[in-house]
Amino acid sequence: MSVEIKFIGTKEVAEALGCSLPTARNIMLRADFPLIRVGKNLKVELNAFLNWSQKRRV
Structure with a gap:
């Protein structure tokens, strides 16, 4: 049984939040964001991003 992560x-974070790439980058660098660094690339696991964004909705 394989689990796909x-x-x-x-780019995808910016599209999901409806913001620019620099703004998405700044959000991803926040201490409370579930960031994963892959070399110079900033990544986030999709479910962790969805949980993070749902906790911050008004």
């Missing part, structure tokens, strides 16, 4: 990058 999906990661998204800065």
Whole structure:
């Protein structure tokens, strides 16, 4: 039984949040964001991003 883990990058985060790439990068560098660094690339696991974003909705 394999479990597929999906990661998204800065571009996908920007699209999901409806913001620019620099703004998405700044959000991803926040201490409370579930960031994973892959070399110079910023990534986030999709479910962790969804949980993070749901906790911050108004």
